[in-house]
Amino acid sequence: xxxxxxxxxxxxxxxxxxxxxxxxxxxxxxxxxxxxxxxxxxxxxxxxxxxxxxxxxxxxxxxxxxxxxxxxxxxxxxxxxxxxxxxxxxxxxxxxxxxxxxxxxxxxxxxxxxxxxxxxxxxxxxxxxxxxxxxxxxxxxxxxxxxxxxxxxxxxxxxxxxxxxxxxxxxxxxx
Amino acid sequence: xxxxxxxxxxxxxxxxxxxxxxxxxxxxxxxxxxxxxxxxxxxxxxxxxxxxxxxxxxxxxxxxxxxxxxxxxxxxxxxxxxxxxxxxxxxxxxxxxxxxxxxxxxxxxxxxxxxxxxxxxxxxxxxxxxxxxxxxxxxxxxxxxxxxxxxxxxxxxxxxxxxxxxxxxxxxxxx
Amino acid sequence: xxxxxxxxxxxxxxxxxxxxxxxxxxxxxxxxxxxxxxxxxxxxxxxxxxxxxxxxxxxxxxxxxxxxxxxxxxxxxxxxxxxxxxxxxxxxxxxxxxxxxxxxxxxxxxxxxxxxxxxxxxxxxxxxxxxxxxxxxxxxxxxxxxxxxxxxxxxxxxxxxxxxxxxxxxxxxxx
Amino acid sequence: xxxxxxxxxxxxxxxxxxxxxxxxxxxxxxxxxxxxxxxxxxxxxxxxxxxxxxxxxxxxxxxxxxxxxxxxxxxxxxxxxxxxxxxxxxxxxxxxxxxxxxxxxxxxxxxxxxxxxxxxxxxxxxxxxxxxxxxxxxxxxxxxxxxxxxxxxxxxxxxxxxxxxxxxxxxxxxx
Numbered sequence: 001x002x003x004x005x006x007x008x009x010x011x012x013x014x015x016x017x018x019x020x021x022x023x024x025x026x027x028x029x030x031x032x033x034x035x036x037x038x039x040x041x042x043x044x045x046x047x048x049x050x051x052x053x054x055x056x057x058x059x060x061x062x063x064x065x066x067x068x069x070x071x072x073x074x075x076x077x078x079x080x081x082x083x084x085x086x087x088x089x090x091x092x093x094x095x096x097x098x099x100x101x102x103x104x105x106x107x108x109x110x111x112x113x114x115x116x117x118x119x120x121x122x123x124x125x126x127x128x129x130x131x132x133x134x135x136x137x138x139x140x141x142x143x144x145x146x147x148x149x150x151x152x153x154x155x156x157x158x159x160x161x162x163x164x165x166x167x168x169x170x171x172x173x174x175x
Numbered sequence: 176x177x178x179x180x181x182x183x184x185x186x187x188x189x190x191x192x193x194x195x196x197x198x199x200x201x202x203x204x205x206x207x208x209x210x211x212x213x214x215x216x217x218x219x220x221x222x223x224x225x226x227x228x229x230x231x232x233x234x235x236x237x238x239x240x241x242x243x244x245x246x247x248x249x250x251x252x253x254x255x256x257x258x259x260x261x262x263x264x265x266x267x268x269x270x271x272x273x274x275x276x277x278x279x280x281x282x283x284x285x286x287x288x289x290x291x292x293x294x295x296x297x298x299x300x301x302x303x304x305x306x307x308x309x310x311x312x313x314x315x316x317x318x319x320x321x322x323x324x325x326x327x328x329x330x331x332x333x334x335x336x337x338x339x340x341x342x343x344x345x346x347x348x349x350x
Numbered sequence: 351x352x353x354x355x356x357x358x359x360x361x362x363x364x365x366x367x368x369x370x371x372x373x374x375x376x377x378x379x380x381x382x383x384x385x386x387x388x389x390x391x392x393x394x395x396x397x398x399x400x401x402x403x404x405x406x407x408x409x410x411x412x413x414x415x416x417x418x419x420x421x422x423x424x425x426x427x428x429x430x431x432x433x434x435x436x437x438x439x440x441x442x443x444x445x446x447x448x449x450x451x452x453x454x455x456x457x458x459x460x461x462x463x464x465x466x467x468x469x470x471x472x473x474x475x476x477x478x479x480x481x482x483x484x485x486x487x488x489x490x491x492x493x494x495x496x497x498x499x500x501x502x503x504x505x506x507x508x509x510x511x512x513x514x515x516x517x518x519x520x521x522x523x524x525x
Numbered sequence: 526x527x528x529x530x531x532x533x534x535x536x537x538x539x540x541x542x543x544x545x546x547x548x549x550x551x552x553x554x555x556x557x558x559x560x561x562x563x564x565x566x567x568x569x570x571x572x573x574x575x576x577x578x579x580x581x582x583x584x585x586x587x588x589x590x591x592x593x594x595x596x597x598x599x600x601x602x603x604x605x606x607x608x609x610x611x612x613x614x615x616x617x618x619x620x621x622x623x624x625x626x627x628x629x630x631x632x633x634x635x636x637x638x639x640x641x642x643x644x645x646x647x648x649x650x651x652x653x654x655x656x657x658x659x660x661x662x663x664x665x666x667x668x669x670x671x672x673x674x675x676x677x678x679x680x681x682x683x684x685x686x687x688x689x690x691x692x693x694x695x696x697x698x699x700x
């Protein structure tokens with residue numbers, strides 16, 4: 001089982017659409033997966049699930065359990081302000097340390113409407129995940145200009161992007 | 176006027192105590208300042224002040240206005256999971272771009288209970304601020320082992336730390 | 351006086367050509383500048399100018415003096431293997447610490463044949479410069495696909511790139 | 526076979542001594558290894574083994590072959606100016622891309638005389654290695670205050686450091 005994380009709490013995000021694209025890709029490759037969309041986070045989780053409240057928010061715990069059910073993760077992260085979203089970092093800040101992370105393996109996908117493709121977002125996220133004991137697949141996929149490339153059927157117009165995601169998925173299965 | 180930002184929404188945080196220490200330091204140096212504590216963020220700001228709701232949350236807007244009232248900032252950031260807090264990134268994600276950041280100047284202070292002293296937190300935060308057009312003072316101060324060094328009177332037992340903060344404050348005034 | 355550093359020891363590099371482009375730009379803006387090309391480094395400087403030999407290599411010292419003669423720098427760095435060149439880092443490793451860096455101000459330009467535009471190279475270089483006490487201008491300019499954009503007359507075909515460099519140069523003069 | 530890289534060209538470096546410490550550790554764990562000391566690099570390799578000369582320097586090629594003979598690497602890097610040495614980056618810049626890196630696995634050890642322990646050096650090196658297709662073990666070991674901890678018999682006085690290196694070595698064998 002692989003958990004595919006849409007790494008923003010923005011409703012109906014492109015990250016969520018790419019997460020579903022990735023799920024179809026994994027299905028084609030014969031691998032079971034589930035999508036975890038941070039848009040389902042309780043609105044006040046940054047207080048009600050952190051600090052003195054760690055572990056006490058049922059809605060948060062449900063999402064944490066979905067993540068924990070898989071040893072391999074795909075994290076799809078948009079680029080907000082040159083890094084990954086505060087909502088994703090807040091989610092990580094609320095997870096039990098180090099049990100949630102140690103021994104896990106993650107593949108990263110970065111999205112941006114501009115030309116960066118989430119490069120710096122993925123570099124920062126790698127620093128955080130490795131600090132927590134999660135191995136990160138070296139193949140990190142940048143999806144720049146995602147506004148143009150993601151079409152109405154949630155397919156990707158860009159063949160290079162499709163190929164890179166497929167190679168990454170195969171590498172994650174073998175990681 | 177300098178705004179000193181306590182960069183976590185944890186209630187009664189050490190970051191807040193260091194922010195007040197910094198305020199006393201600036202007062203000694205003859206500079207006016209105000210403390211902005213992210214613990215005052217509305218509990219649900221990650222939804223109610225972001226995305227379609229940017230600019231619509233009065234509580235959030237009040238904090239944003241405090242930040243905007245100063246051209247120089249001190250950002251005191253704890254280290255959570257090898258980077259800066261999700262709450263601080265979420266606050267940045269909700270601010271108006273690029274007006275909130277362009278032309279501002281920031282000094283960074285990192286705290287940790289371990290030996291890092293928020294080094295990586297400050298490196299990531301620098302990447303974000305520079306991306307947004309804020310100049311970052313090269314003197315970034317690490318305060319490792321803050322649990323031991325911050326005493327009951329909110330003073331710092333560590334003389335080197337006191338000296339580094341003083342040098343940083345002087346550099347910020349001249350920046 | 352501004353020193354423009356071509357940040358690789360590759361002979362006849364694109365970084366050198368961009369450095370000369372930048373010099374013409376500064377001349378137009380009425381600012382004096384000089385180009386320092388790391389291709390002039392002594393071939394064996396990584397041994398003959400470092401460690402026990404710091405300060406003992408005349409050829410290296412000559413280049414270090416050119417850098418030191420200016421308080422403002424433009425550093426043009428290609429992207430080699432996802433970061434800035436080893437030759438540039440080696441040059442930095444041989445400079446007298448902290449005198450060469452403290453109080454200096456730097457503007458960064460990144461080049462790549464691919465789509466990154468030296469983003470990560472500039473992020474790493476910023477970490478190093480700030481560690482050494484050099485202030486880095488927040489406006490960092492990425493020049494992706496430089497093979498296509500740099501023409502035979504050492505002009506830039508890309509208007510956005512020309513505009514970003516001009517804005518950066520003006521910001522450096524005011525920094 | 527594991528190659529342990531002493532990541533500086535400084536003669537008789539502490540990185541080399543830690544590399545030999547690591548070799549004894551691997552021997553205890555029943556794993557074969559070899560030490561590759563960048564002090565053996567030809568003095569002028571930054572010119573004679575790069576750019577138009579890639580692959581043409583026999584001395585450089587000999588070291589590259591030692592690296593290539595192993596699928597797993599331990600890279601021991603000192604911290605020079607807030608990052609890893611220019612000599613190590615230059616060595617990487619001269620290796621054949623991507624054959625030298627793709628599919629390799631690396632464990633990183635950082636050294637510093639100060640309190641950082643090479644944290645930023647290892648973060649930058651991780652960015653480079655992952656860009657090149659090498660998987661990096663999440664357990665990165667910081668050895669701060671190495672001047673005090675490395676004793677005359679090339680043992681480590683610090684028990685925590687010894688334990689972290691042992692755990693890292695076991696994790697690398699299982700990676």
